[in-house]
Amino acid sequence: MTESPTDGSTDGQGVAFDDPSYRAAVVDLLAVIAYGEISAFERLAEDAKLAPSLEDKVALATMAAAEFENVTRLRARLESLGADPFEAMKPFRPAIDNFHAHTSPSNWLEGLVKAYVGDGLARDFYAEIAAFVDVETRDLILTALERTTHSEFVVERVREGIAADHRIGGPLALWGRRLMGEALSQAQRVAAERDALSALLAGGVDRPGMDLAAIGRMFNRLTERHATRMEDLGLAH
Amino acid sequence: MTESPTDGSTDGQGVAFDDPSYRAAVVDLLAVIAYGEISAFERLAEDAKLAPSLEDKVALATMAAAEFENVTRLRARLESLGADPFEAMKPFRPAIDNFHAHTSPSNWLEGLVKAYVGDGLARDFYAEIAAFVDVETRDLILTALERTTHSEFVVERVREGIAADHRIGGPLALWGRRLMGEALSQAQRVAAERDALSALLAGGVDRPGMDLAAIGRMFNRLTERHATRMEDLGLAH
Numbered sequence: 420m421t422e423s424p425t426d427g428s429t430d431g432q433g434v435a436f437d438d439p440s441y442r443a444a445v446v447d448l449l450a451v452i453a454y455g456e457i458s459a460f461e462r463l464a465e466d467a468k469l470a471p472s473l474e475d476k477v478a479l480a481t482m483a484a485a486e487f488e489n490v491t492r493l494r495a496r497l498e499s500l501g502a503d504p505f506e507a508m509k510p511f512r513p514a515i516d517n518f519h520a521h522t523s524p525s526n527w528l529e530g531l532v533k534a535y536v537g538d539g540l541a542r543d544f545y546a547e548i549a550a551f552v553d554v555e556t557r558d559l560i561l562t563a564l565e566r567t568t569h570s571e572f573v574v575e576r577v578r579e580g581i582a583a584d585h586r587i588g589g590p591l592a593l594w595g596r597r598l599m600g601e602a603l604s605q606a607q608r609v610a611a612e613r614d615a616l617s618a619l620l621a622g623g624v625d626r627p628g629m630d631l632a633a634i635g636r637m638f639n640r641l642t643e644r645h646a647t648r649m650e651d652l653g654l655a656h
Numbered sequence: 657m658t659e660s661p662t663d664g665s666t667d668g669q670g671v672a673f674d675d676p677s678y679r680a681a682v683v684d685l686l687a688v689i690a691y692g693e694i695s696a697f698e699r700l701a702e703d704a705k706l707a708p709s710l711e712d713k714v715a716l717a718t719m720a721a722a723e724f725e726n727v728t729r730l731r732a733r734l735e736s737l738g739a740d741p742f743e744a745m746k747p748f749r750p751a752i753d754n755f756h757a758h759t760s761p762s763n764w765l766e767g768l769v770k771a772y773v774g775d776g777l778a779r780d781f782y783a784e785i786a787a788f789v790d791v792e793t794r795d796l797i798l799t800a801l802e803r804t805t806h807s808e809f810v811v812e813r814v815r816e817g818i819a820a821d822h823r824i825g826g827p828l829a830l831w832g833r834r835l836m837g838e839a840l841s842q843a844q845r846v847a848a849e850r851d852a853l854s855a856l857l858a859g860g861v862d863r864p865g866m867d868l869a870a871i872g873r874m875f876n877r878l879t880e881r882h883a884t885r886m887e888d889l890g891l892a893h
Contacts, residue, residue, distance in 0.1 A: 457717070460721070461701070461717070464697075464702075467698070468698075476694075477694060480694070480698070480724060481727070483701070484720075484725060487717060487721035491718065494714075505710050508710065512710075
């Protein structure tokens with residue numbers, strides 16, 4: 420970190436941004452969230468086609484559109500940090516595209532479970548990471564995450580579906596586990612490839628971070644919350 | 657029209673709503689706009705797949721998401737008028753679905769021209785009709801229409817495309833005419849089938865309306881504005 424709190428290129432961004440690796444980590448973080456929202460939008464809009472009624476289709480499309488509103492804000496923030504938003508997103512496209520390619524729902528209920536579980540998992544994960552960034556970035560991330568919650572109808576529809584046909588509960592529970600597995604495997608890939616992002620979690624001289632044990636506890640928390648969401652849906656194993 | 661300005665079932669909606677045929681016309685109008693926005697969203701999200709870059713895709717998806725924000729407000733208004741929004745949309749689905757089925761873009765630039773021309777035409781048409789409704793409904797419609805304008809990038813991309821390859825100008829100009837023709841033919845179908853909506857344009861004892869000559873002038877205005885948009889795109893014939 421330099422001693423200068425007012426680097427012209429980071430005007431008003433605070434002293435943390437004088438550290439190039441911190442800045443790179445925040446750019447990575449905002450970019451991966453932004454690309455995640457773009458592809459969530461695309462997939463939700465696509466999966467909305469599986470809806471059995473116009474009402475259901477509109478409910479899922481409402482979730483899709485809400486994801487998208489964040490993208491504009493995240494892009495603006497990336498630009499204010501001097502980054503090209505689309506260049507910044509590039510490194511994360513393979514992992515996120517792979518996640519979706521490996522978890523393409525084959526029916527409406529799988530689509531709903533993916534929307535609920537995937538969205539929740541992403542929200543929890545980014546909220547955990549947000550604890551390690553400056554206040555302004557954290558507020559942006561937490562506000563973005565809050566806006567993506569129109570998912571009560573998902574719980575209702577999945578529970579109705581299981582009530583109507585108990586046999587679908589088992590496959591849907593497996594589907595939920597598969598979503599979690601794919602998400603973890605792609606997250607691991609990102610962590611392995613993006614040094615700045617991993618360094619953010621590890622902390623710095625004057626920034627708190629997580630040791631391996633703390634990272635383990637974080638994954639425990641994420642797994643527990645995933646289990647709670649599966650219970651919400653009536654899919655506890 | 658009844659003499660009662662405070663019919664309980666229309667609380668606060670003003671005296672015009674005491675006329676059941678006026679109310680039916682406004683329900684039709686809001687419903688056709690809402691379904692139009694829902695399907696515009698779907699089509700834009702679909703056409704975004706044709707984008708040559710992530711940046712272009714996000715630009716079109718931003719237009720799609722903006723269309724969708726209106727749907728929530730239009731639904732709320734339909735409900736406050738005592739209508740089931742999805743039932744109210746039903747009669748308009750065939751015409752709008754047909755429009756899209758007959759105008760499925762075969763490449764990215766056709767998709768952009770459709771987004772720009774189709775959106776502009778719908779906006780002009782609803783703005784014309786909004787002149788015949790109560791202030792509150794008019795404000796809702798005009799606000800909804802204003803929100804759907806993120807289309808500067810379309811003009812830029814289409815002009816760039818034509819500059820790069822002059823041969824595509826002719827087919828795109830034809831495409832624009834076809835869009836206009838399909839839109840008019842589906843609008844005619846709706847007008848023929850929905851008496852309340854046509855009656856709204858024709859006016860009532862204490863409500864101004866349009867005679868055939870005025871309707872002719874309205875279509876002239878719509879056609880002129882369509883021509884202006886085609887010129888914007890560099891597609892004047």
